[in-house]
Amino acid sequence: MPLHIYNVLSRQKEPFQPLSEGKVNLYVCGPTVYDEPHIGHGKTYIAFDVVVRYLRYRGYDVLYVQNITDVGHMLDTGEDRILKKARQTSSLPMAVVETYTRSYFTAMDALNVTRPDISPRASGHIPEQIAMIEQLLAQGNAYEVNGSVYFAVQSFPEYGKLSGRKIEDLEGGARVAVLDEKRHPADFALWKKAEPEHILRWPSPWGEGFPGWHIECSAMAAKYLGQTFDIHGGGIDNIFPHNECEIAQSEAAHGERFARFWMLTGSLTLDGVKMSKSLGNTLTVKAALARWRPEAIRTFILSAHYGSPIDFSDEAIDGAHKGWRRIWGAVTLVREQLRSAAAGQPDPAILEGLAGFKELFIARMDDDFNAPGALAVLHDMTRQVNTWVNEQGNLTQGSLQAIDDLYRELGGQVLGIVPESVESSSSADREDGLVRLLIDLRSQARAKKEWATADQIRNQLKELGIVLEDRADGTIWKLAE
RNA sequence: GGCGACGUAGCCAAGUGGUAAGGCAGAGGUCUGCAAAACCUUUAUUCACCGGUUCGAAUCCGGUCGUCGCCUCCA
Secondary structure (H helix, E strand, O other): OOOEEEEOOOOEEEEOOOOEOOEEEEEEOOOEOOOOOEHHHHHHHHHHHHHHHHHHHOOOEEEEEEOEEOOOOEOOOOOEHHHHHHHHOOOOHHHHHHHHHHHHHHHHHHOOOOOOOEOOEHHHHHHHHHHHHHHHHHOOOEEEEOOEEEEOHHHOOOOOOOOOOOHHHHHHHOOOOOOOOOOOOOOEEEEEEOOOOOOOOEOOOOOOEEEOOOHHHHHHHHHHHOOOEEEEEEEHHHHHHHHHHHHHHHHHHHOOOOEEEEEEEOOEEEOOEEOOOOOOOOOEHHHHHHHOOHHHHHHHHHOOOOOOOEEEOHHHHHHHHHHHHHHHHHHHHHHHHHOOOOOOOOOHHHHHHHHHHHHHHHHHHHEOOOHHHHHHHHHHHHHHHHHHHHHHOOOOHHHHHHHHHHHHHHHHHHOOOOOOOOOOOOOHHHHHHHHHHHHHHHHHHHHOOOHHHHHHHHHHHHHOOEEEEEEOOEEEEEEOO
16 A cells, blocks of 8 residues: 555545655745744644655665744734844844754754754745735736735635635634735735834835745745745644645645645643644643653554653653663664674564564555554564574574564664664763773672672662673673663 | 534544544564564454344444534634
């Protein structure tokens, strides 16, 4: 069965066929960089990270574009949130943007999220946005009032097709005072006139101003991916108005379909309620990483389908962490045995078993990126691997290598939860040597039944965060979790 | 108020017509000098509730209750 993706546009799973054979153009709405990235960003971008990793694993040439919003998002008060932050911290707007853009990438790197191929900034694409607005004006999809330009939603009959909203319904329910200069309450800004105190401003055919909230994504997606591209992703909370407006602007301006597939991720809640900037109940990625290792956070997030909401609780993430540890324990055991395994061809029965797990893993991922199902396959495989290694014993180098390779492929390359090596620092080898020395001494003590000495070595190492495990075929060590 | 999603064991969660994956926690066991880890067995006659369709439903339809998201900046 080929890859199927749930398309929010059609509200059903559809077989995925890219526009160009073997190539996938993907756009995902990125963050507005005015504050520290939080764990909700983590959920969304880890989800799309796995989508990108899997598509590449399946052989697609993926072009991944994710914007950085550094202008245009305004508060209820009409103030740009980046300007507000700049005022609060007495710094320049673009310095605020730089600070939090770096925080964002640092946090995502720490979570082992692959960087997008292109991270275009809104402020760096003002000419493209202006050109698109001019196009909309020329076609009668937009109008200018007092130096601002608005999109006329009634000029685009399909407005609402993504979120299921109707223009008529939007009129009555409007809670926010409608700007007098709009012709229709649902019309949205493409370009806003800059008041004198507004620092972020650019010249335009309509005077000094700045782009509206949504036009950046339309302009940048078209620039880098084409007018029609394969997949548009983002958080479900942006489905309206942001994503809806993107579609309206793009399809009205280009007369072409915008994204073919829409993939939206469920929100992350913290103790039952959504984290929101206005509520202030945020858990930053940095704070989360201080408590859990990145693989535990990834495993937790991947344990629910990307489209489902997920509640971040200590109990849930601890459970995911312990589950991950079982997988990692098997991986380290295999790699440990690989150090001294006898050369030999892989056992055909083991190769056959591994092929079965791989096939099942791919089937799960092909079904709308069912990461929880794929994770379950990895758990089943882990039980089998532990049995092979413990019961069968003395696996050949070929067998162990095949097992490790599959872990690297499915757990590492695709899900990003199996690290390349147990330790990556340059002191790792020395540390390993020291621990092995102590293990050898302890083995001699144990051989003489000097248990007090043996226990002392083990206990003191444990205090240093190093755990020993005595096995029939020798002692291994690992870092305590 | 309008729109949308969801409600599966103590917790997380997969499963869109064929008779309940997986992880955590719990119980018993094997292995072990002790420990740790691992493995084995076990833990939902049942999928919020009520009614309907069907030979057959957690899965489809209607209703009720509940939770969450969006409608206003938000991943």
